[in-house]
Amino acid sequence: MPETVLAPIDWLIIAAMLSFSLLVGFMVRDSASEGGVEGFFTAGRRMKWWLLGTSIVATTFASDTPLAITGWIAQYGIAGNWFWWGGVLGSVAMTVFFARTWRNSGVVTDVELIELRYGGKPAATLRSVKAFINATLVNCIILGWVFAGMSKISESFMDWRWLLGPGFYDSLAGAYPEVLLFGSFDNTLTIAVLVAVTLAYSALGGMRAVIITDLVQFALAMGMSILLTVLAVSHLGGLDAMWSGLATLYPADGSATSLAGEPYLTHERVRAFAPDFGEGVVGSLGIPFTAFVLTLGVMWWSSGTVDGSGFMAQRLYTAADAGEAEKGALWYSFANFMLRSWPWAIAGVAALVIFPRMDVDQAAQDFSLCVQDEAVCTQEMRQCLDNRYQCAIPEYTLLVREDDATAAAPAFREDRERGYPALIRELLPAGLMGLMLASLMAAFMSTVSTHINWGASYLANDFYARFINRDASAKQLTRVSRLATLVIAAIAVVVASTVKNIGSMWELYGGMMAGLGLPHLMRWLWWRANAWTEIAGMLTGFTLALVNYVSSQQGWLPPGQMSIFPAFMANHAIHVICWISLIAAIASIAATLATPPVDDALLREFTRRIRPMGWWGRFAGNHTPERGFAQSLLYFAMAGLSIYAGMFGVGYLLRLQTAMGVGLLLVCAVSLFIVVRGMARVDAER
Template sequence: MRAPRPPRGLRRRGRRGHRPEPGADRPLRREPRPNPPDVLAGSAGLTAIDWVVVAAYALLVTGIGLAFKKRASAGVDDYFLSGRQLPWWLAGTSLVATAFASDTPLFVTGLVREHGIAGNWHWWFMALASVASLFVFARLWRRARVVTDVELIELRYGAGAGAALRGVKAVFLGVVFNVYALGAWPVLGLSKVLEEVTSLSKVAAVLSCSGLALAYCLTSGLWGVVVTDLVQLALALVGAIVLAALAVDAAGGLDAVASLPQAANLLPEHTPQDLWHSPWLFFLSLMLIQWWARGFEGDGVAVQRLSACKNERHAFYAMIWFNVLHYAVRAWPWILVALASLIVLPSVTDAAGGIDHERAYPRMILALAPAGVAGLMIASFFAAFMSTVDTHLNWGASYVVNDVYKRFVKPDAPQGHYVLVARVTTVLLMAGGVVIALGASSIVDAFYDVLLLFSGVGLVGVARWLWWRVNAWTEITAMVASGALTLLAPTIAGALGAPADARPAHLLVVLVGSTVAWLAATLLTRPADDATLIAFYRRVRPPGPGWARVRRLASDVVVDDRLRHSFVGWIGGVAAILGATLAIGLALLGRAGDAALAAATAAAGVGVVRVTMRRMRWPDEAPPGGPEG
């Protein structure tokens, strides 16, 4: 059977099977369209047709939001969890759309232009944690039947310290971190795009895109969020693929792109340079330490989607669907655009004359997209932006309402009152995100700041599920130690003989220091009382030897989930996801032999996952003594 022909813009140039060596003269190619300096500097570049396309998109998503307004007003469960009736494909797609923010193509472009394709391991490494979350925790979260992940804290540790920790983490994650994440990534990302393709200033760009998202989010609960996420992801992917085709065509075809030094290696090179600044050491720190240090139980957004699924099976399949789309599918159009931009736009600077690789992506839109298509691209950025912002606003409001206001302030108010509080909270969260966006400048730097902070607390989130001895003071100690060590990491690293700016050294400082602190706190303080532990065990049925003592106290509860099955499934899942990711990229770059090997690895991984799934117990086979999913 003949393989389908690639789109016109992605066909190879030159002789069949020929690919120039890096640095060799490139074959003749069509020169890219000239880019007027005023357009690339940020003056107005969109036509009336483009703005019509953008306006049509805005009306579409606003209409969808209004369609779900009545359902969202029914109560807290409907506003935040869609009545726990989400099918797996919609929940998984919504997770992908949330991760596909307006900043993400800019983030990937900056990585590729600065570090080559291998720079994507700065986020590809998270597949190890994501697949572990799938096999160990996806079904446990659905069994817990919580609205937010911090609600689990009180369920796990009981009242008193557990309730206090629940409130503190709700404020930190729902307000402090959420506002930072809103402003430093999606709002900043879209404002950069609007600055490049319109005459708007940064302030006007931030206010305009935030106002549109806020108007839509106020009307719609989670049902509206996930349905619009489906539309927005489709539009964002189409826009990325169209731009990739145009970019590769302008750069001279896939052979010209593949000949770039930045496309030569999919793994970092081991270069003879200072050890602490070696890309290879940084890669090893990500693959061997960082993926588990940051935790793999699942973040609050994932927990919200898993809790909203129909049952455990739907929650499990939602995570499979997310991993496939998130890692294997969505990134390669951005990578191709980033590589092509090195040919079309070798140097990219901001208004002050400084190098800003992230701006290459929106400038490629102006340089290459014809009228109408440019509007589609900008609409796709709005789609990516809104699919992330609506989730962060709904998710952040769920913390404030469910874990602070309803728990500590007004526990017996009517459901409509809580929905009103959620909408007021949404406005305040968006305002905070705007303030952060106006002060932030680099998406990549913000990413590393958060990565380091959570490397000290992630392991505690895993331990709470697998070891009965972990208590509220364990988490409190980890939070305090991680925050303090993140601030002191450069100083401590320097005192230990490492360069003050060496990121692997910072990681080790935060990880080792916080782990020692929370382990000591665990052993020096009392665990939760037996009644709380038994209630949690009956409800969630956590696997593994860490619950042996509690298992003896609740011997009527049968737990058939074995950690060794989860481990085997994790190995197969990682092979499947990363194998598929590399196979697609290698095929696009013309490396057929390597692509076939990666595809075979992915196929073997899929086989292991299928065998593991057949050994798993599902809700309709729930053991006696425990609730069904």
């Protein structure tokens, strides 16, 4: 058994990937210094569609994503992907309705649009408040999840004691503050190195460095994900053998159960694309049917990100023109859902066959007994407990140890998210293993770099340049931008290390943002919207979400009630978020009608500059939309159809149902052709 999982060639490959990222930052640092915040955060507005679209995909392809999907496959089957497949409609809406307008706006951050659209003191206040929330709270929630995912990946591979030597390693571990640990010191060192490199190239090269590294990082991460899936399926003898093995291990009669008698998913539920909502059915999504309908019918448009607000908008206004922005958003939508879904889903299925749940469950029980009674431990088990990097028991990689375990509660339990790192460790030889880990680190860095750069843009553009020094030179603004990058990184590391319950934090954030969905749509589509439209929505959403979060955490709710809303109204977090969005929507409309409209001169300038579609009353004559609302609605429907048809077409082919797969892919191709030709016509007529 080797002293460590990674061979020297693996460490060299990882070092090469980190060095490349640093090199990019140094190579573009001069161009990033030109143009102040605009040059630093918008990359000079010269990006082509394939660059900016790939950059968005790379950002959403975090290192935790394949782990989460591997866990969903075991718990819910392939249908568990509906947790993110429901986002297709929101992504398409951002593409056909708003991608062009973001580029036409010429802003540096999405909150800068607030003053461009509304003007006045309420707008200035709203801009600063939203900038602060996005720069801190939103970033820290997301990075907390991403850091947790990277910890699970690195845990079985990154043996820093072997690399640094026991003496130096122990000195570092003793000096490091325990409060900032991400699980173990090895995990913490891995994250610290990755964040330091990411911070360096982000601060040196700005958005241009982020986009260039994103392109390489995504190509590496996607390529290695596909390779791992191919190797896993080949290890089982091909797709047909994989599905047959799944049927044998998890028979349709539900006879496969854990040692505690809990049934595992049957092979039929694992391979199903549609959720099962039967009460108590193993493999249901864990949500009632009404919540699933609300996900597809309400959640996508009631979120504050429906128009692309946030880091997606930041990519869109790096585009060379409005057409490039729209094509980039369309490429992102297809790549995000159609390209990324299946390598991870099939790898999750393969992991269920290569590491059967009953074997992992048995290993969890054996190791639990081992830590309670050393006499029952084998030599191999002791070796795993002493040094996980030298463990020869594959199932150990899928176990997580509970620190507060007692004899009555097993010390170890199965964590199917760890099935993805287990595949890497079991199937990949030296060299490929290093390349795979480098790809996941690259995915981690692409996400972190985006959020650090995005958060810094608010501090530099919406605080310093707007309220502190409006006459700052380009050189001063570049220095402030780089300093803001450091500040955001420091805040993210400190806060993310304290986040314990990511799920509850996401529910809090989802509720807070639910108040901004309709106001964000209104500001682009209706002349009557004003700053109070967004203020009312934001305050209502924030207040209700915060009261709901505190009440649930402090145990103030009546028995059987999971939120501030009665049980008959809400028995799932999705219900809660939708009720918040409805109440906030009513508040937004009421505030709009009760307050004066935006000044006519400002609206005339906004419509001239943005050329929005929708209902603009007497201001409609000031501009001609690049594309009408009805035509955009058609492309919205066709693009959504195309993505879903293509996504499931590939899925049916992988399930060896060729006729259905080919038919859906033809529907995908025809629908896509109509959308792309229609979008191209707009640019040809400009």
